[in-house]
Amino acid sequence: MTEQDFLVKMKEILDNEDVTMDTALADIEEWDSVSVVGYVAMANATCGKRPIAEQIRGCASIRDLYGLLGA
Amino acid sequence: MKAYITRIAYYLPDVVEENTPGRLMKKTGIERRHLCPAHMTAGDMAKEAAEKLFDKGVDRDSVDFLLLCTQSPDYPLPTTACLLQDRLGLRKNCGALDFNLGCSGFIYGLGLAKGLIESGQAKRVLLLTSETYSKYIHPQDHATGPLFGDAAAATLISSVEAEEEGLYGFVYGTDGGGAENLIVPVGGMRNRYQDTPVEERTDDYGNIRTNRDLFMNGSEIMNFALEVVPQAIEDILSKTSLTRAGIDYFVFHQANRMMLSYLQEKCGLLNVPYWNDVRDYGNTVSSSIPVALCDMLSRHPESECKRVVLVGFGVGLSWGGCVGNLSYVTGRLER
Numbered sequence: 001m002t003e004q005d006f007l008v009k010m011k012e013i014l015d016n017e018d019v020t021m022d023t024a025l026a027d028i029e030e031w032d033s034v035s036v037v038g039y040v041a042m043a044n045a046t047c048g049k050r051p052i053a054e055q056i057r058g059c060a061s062i063r064d065l066y067g068l069l070g071a
Numbered sequence: 072m073k074a075y076i077t078r079i080a081y082y083l084p085d086v087v088e089e090n091t092p093g094r095l096m097k098k099t100g101i102e103r104r105h106l107c108p109a110h111m112t113a114g115d116m117a118k119e120a121a122e123k124l125f126d127k128g129v130d131r132d133s134v135d136f137l138l139l140c141t142q143s144p145d146y147p148l149p150t151t152a153c154l155l156q157d158r159l160g161l162r163k164n165c166g167a168l169d170f171n172l173g174c175s176g177f178i179y180g181l182g183l184a185k186g187l188i189e190s191g192q193a194k195r196v197l198l199l200t201s202e203t204y205s206k207y208i209h210p211q212d213h214a215t216g217p218l219f220g221d222a223a224a225a226t227l228i229s230s231v232e233a234e235e236e237g238l239y240g241f242v243y244g245t246d247g248g249g250a251e252n253l254i255v256p257v258g259g260m261r262n263r264y265q266d267t268p269v270e271e272r273t274d275d276y277g278n279i280r281t282n283r284d285l286f287m288n289g290s291e292i293m294n295f296a297l298e299v300v301p302q303a304i305e306d307i308l309s310k311t312s313l314t315r316a317g318i319d320y321f322v323f324h325q326a327n328r329m330m331l332s333y334l335q336e337k338c339g340l341l342n343v344p345y346w347n348d349v350r351d352y353g354n355t356v357s358s359s360i361p362v363a364l365c366d367m368l369s370r371h372p373e374s375e376c377k378r379v380v381l382v383g384f385g386v387g388l389s390w391g392g393c394v395g396n397l398s399y400v401t402g403r404l405e406r
Contacts, residue, residue, distance in 0.1 A: 015094055033214050033276045033289060034098050040290040041333040044297040053290060 013038035074188040075237030078227035080123035100328025104220030104353035107203040113143040116223035117201035136193040137167040140176035174385025176357030184228035198226040200357035211279040220353030224361035240311040240394040249388035252288040324383040325359040
């Protein structure tokens with residue numbers, strides 16, 4: 001998956017069109033438990049990846065979440 | 072003689088809780104849920120669902136086996152199905168048992184019913200599914216509460232003179248290693264109420280629950296479903312030599328819209344009839360599939376429901392699936 005495709009999907013998961021790859025997760029109000037599940041589902045369904053909770057908690061930005069997909 | 076689903080009805084308790092409009096509602100698709108009131112139990116709801124079938128003309132004296140799927144029994148003992156035999160006025164030479172499963176329970180119930188009927192042990196199996204997860208959820212757990220609704224369903228599986236199979240292609244799966252991802256830790260014999268201090272925790276998002284309340288790891292359950300359900304579909308189709316195009320409808324356990332959408336994508340079902348409707352019920356656990364079947368049959372003629380793939384998955388972790396021929400379901404407009 002390209003960065004661009006990933007960002008489109010994350011914007012949809014977050015319901016936030018303003019985020020960029022470098023936006024800090026701590027600054028995204030919509031980065032909540034629902035979004036975490038949405039990200040996990042997207043990672044699994046589109047890439048077959050299963051990032052674990054500790055890995056996700058260790059991410060600071062949208063780009064870090066992309067990095068977990070090994071893309 | 073073959074086992075066929077011949078009747079389905081469901082019961083929703085009168086108390087309705089509206090979910091708060093917002094992102095959670097948008098993602099889950101759940102606008103409202105019915106909740107079992109304090110004075111009622113899952114056993115009571117199961118009785119109500121069964122009486123709906125009897126009111127529509129099913130002869131209660133014809134039932135020779137009662138199966139109740141619940142994780143909210145009236146008592147640790149005796150068996151709630153035994154109590155229901157008496158409360159429903161079923162004949163005494165009727166078998167009755169409870170089995171403890173959640174979202175996969177309807178499939179397992181169909182499998183048990185098929186086994187009883189096609190081995191000649193029973194002719195008319197009344198499968199009741201009934202759940203009150205709302206009573207296990209902490210009132211300040213705002214992540215879990217809005218997901219689950221209470222309901223009961225009554226499904227009659229009958230012995231039918233037919234050449235074609237009515238229920239077939241069964242697959243089952245279990246992964247007890249994932250048990251901690253959907254659990255009520257205290258209240259059984261492992262951690263008895265009287266021996267276990269109450270521990271309260273607040274999660275990263277402000278949701279409160281104790282060790283006496285339902286805990287669900289949403290991410291792990293999502294991953295679990297996305298792993299096992301696509302494989303179950305492949306196994307069912309392989310076992311039955313059917314193709315996706317040859318299936319009239321796919322009806323999965325109705326957990327929430329987001330999960331169902333991702334499953335639809337991963338199972339390659341984007342262009343086939345696929346049920347995804349939790350708006351007025353939420354996740355009703357073991358009743359979600361029979362509720363969906365009732366609603367589906369009220370909108371589609373029986374002739375279009377000859378091959379319906381059913382898959383249940385969830386707490387246990389447990390899953391199962393089969394193909395059902397619903398063309399014998401009479402009184403299909405009853406709810």
